[in-house]
Amino acid sequence: MRLSPAPLRLSRSPALLALALPLAVVALAFSDETLDKVPKSEGYCSRILRAQGTRREGYTEFSLRVEGDPEFYKPGTSYRVTLSAATPSYFRGFTLIALKEHREGDKEEDHAGTFQIIDEEETQFMSNCPVAVTESTPRRRTRIQVFWVAPPAGTGCVILKASIVQKRIIYFQDEGSLTKKLCEQDSMFDGVTDKPILDCCACGTAKYRLTFYGNWSEKTHPKDYPRRANHWSAIIGGSHSKNYVLWEYGGYASEGVKQVAELGSPVKMEEEIRQQSDEVLTVIKAKAQWPAWQPLNVAAPSAEFSVDRTRHLMSFLTMMGPSPDWNVGLSAEDLCTKECGWVQKLVQDLIPWDAGTDSGVTYESPNRPTIPQEKIRPLTSLDHPQSPFYDPEGGSITQVARVVIERIARKSDCKCRPRTPPCIHRGEQCNIVPDNVDDIVADLAPEEKDEDDTPETCIYSNWSPWSACSSSTCDKGKRMRQRMLKAQLDLSVPCPDTQDFQPCMGPGCSDEDGSTCTMSEWITWSPCSISCGMGMRSRERYVKQFPEDGSVCTLPTEETEKCMVNEECSSSSCLMTEWGEWDECSATCGMGMKKRHRMVKMSPADGSMCKAETSQTEKCMMPECHTIPCLLSPWSEWSDCSVTCGKGMRTRQRMLKSLAELGDCNEELEQVEKCMLPECPTDCELTEWSQWSECNKSCGKGHMIRTRMIQMEPQFGGAPCPETVQRKKCRLRKCRNPSIQKLRWREARESRRSEQMREESDGEQFPGCRMRPWTAWSECTKLCGGGIQERYMTVKKRFKSSQFTSCKDKKEIRACNVHPC
16 A cells, blocks of 8 residues: 655646535535635635525535544554545545644644545645645545644644535535544553553542452354353452552563463462552452353352552453453543542453454454564454454444442541641542551451441342451451352343452561461362252362471461252252343344243252253344335355365355345345365376287297386376286296207297397387387476476387277376475
8 A cells, every 4th residue: 555745746637626615514505606815825724715594404415534533643653544425425625734723724723633635536735735635536426535643742622524515516514424532542551651641639538349240142243253262361459559560551471461361370470469568558369250251140249458548540351351461451540539539430442452462363263473573452343354243444443341330338537647748538538547457457347337338129138247358377368258149130231240358467567476376378269069958168278388486387377168059949840041132033134032041050850850940032133124124134154165176166055035026135145166186196196017028038938028117107196006027937848958059049039039028028019010119207397396208109100901090109207296386
């Protein structure tokens, strides 16, 4: 694609110079005579045309689109801008211009960015307004494209505006499909820290719940969707200060981020976060989600965390599996407001990003390490044609997940202390509190239990006792309790989590106690010992550091607790899988039906039949049938190749679904394309056997021979060549003892006969003639890719009585150097 700089060009259509209208944009209707009266040297772009007209409201046949439909632009980046007309509309001329927001366009500095010409036969720069783009020749057209290079940082928002000329009417919109507003991209998105994170002035602490809703399904992202193994890995993250970065756009992935992105393993990432204990308040962890879309009757993965005045940012990530190194997440999300408070609720749709450690382009690409490692970047719809998110038009990627962060508790009591920065609380200045995890526990615990936010439609079992603190040392940790969701009476009302976490401090906090031992974190609980009813599960940990005084570590290394899989199950109960996705609607237009299914995971223990339903049916509404005159089924799979080897053809078909009376359909219903299979095997080819030679002895026992020649060597796995020489015994009269003279005469005669036989065996005997032996094969005509070789046999002697036409020179050809170049 050729890009052209921005030279001044003379317009071939003086009447269309008027398209750079005053940039207080309106839709005008006027005649060609009005255009002729326009002064062309009165000022800058906004003064090229001064015309009177009326605004055309709601005109949407024409649209201005920026590739990818971005809301923000990155300074210095090129964007493809498309101006198009919806069928059957068209336009003859156009003008495209870019202005800084709230500018009139009467000064050169009012314009933002620069345009670049893609096709000089379609577009050119306007001679009286060189910052604007117009048509090269006035003719019917439905689409034009140019590049727009975004202005430098600090420009602010930019307005792209277009005008359309159709016959004698100009359509120019101030708001709507012919105007596009782009604002400068936040520097956090591209890794540039032009806008530093502000210090937090909120008091106390706040506790939040993070809930993750996967929306990556075959229905929302059908291309190459991995049906069997789709999932989100365990969520890992933390609440932290601005001095620590888990991950960010434009940065490089750490080893922990790499292991999450490629393997879905949060272990290394958690280790990295815990090593930053001074900068991190809470480690955020939540379970993996199988499948990758959120079923209605399954609680979404969630986790709770706390923030304070210094550690008011939160970051997390989770792997999209399977994928090369694709993830979603938030980076350094600030939960502190400018008004010195805490954010009440945050809802964010997520699109995948690339960790820069693997070069695969599809969900299940083989491992291809990226060397050298690249920066973290968001995926786009133009990354690679094989990408599941590819869109040749550059549209935005459909969101694959949503995260909801809700504040569930807050403690803002201020205890003023000297020599500490003040914070604002209820109009008063006070100091930052609390400053350690013990204070967090004391402050949050009473407020958490004041009210139960469980909906009446969610029926739970009682809470289990609190587990031991996850920290085995004198350090901050958390403890957990659980409850079982027994029934959800209204599926439209989400039920809160079945797990609850609370900050806590580990044992052994005395500095003088030398008998304290350091323990690892608890390993994840094992699966419940039974699949129905009450069972047992266990977890383990190990000693990381033994007591300094040499005493024995008495802290437990294993815990066991009861677990309930299904509290109400009985010998006649059965376990079911989750509901699958709804099938496609049975109708292509109008009213139809759709189904979804689930399977029996475990039959009742008493051998009875499972009474739970395994399929559900509901109505579905498609577009009105009369609006679809040409509705086609999807293409069938390609047929097998018409041949079993070599070149052939294959076909595929589709069917017309709409009724014939709804309109003619000229779409093709069958496609044919060539197909190539491996070359066909060629067997060895031989001539017929020659006549038997004379016996090689004049008396006694001897032998005769006959031969045949190879006409074509075997190729591509064909049958090998069999024998080319055969012998058989011959027996003559008994030999007598001749005199020496007769013996010599016989030996000479035998010598002549054997020489003659050699000649005949080297050549070939044909009726009526004798042939010379074959010449050597000529050199191959090609070094690779398949050439040919030749050899010849000429007539040595023709018998006078011969009347056979076969007595003539012969030629053979064979393939050679068939290996690819």
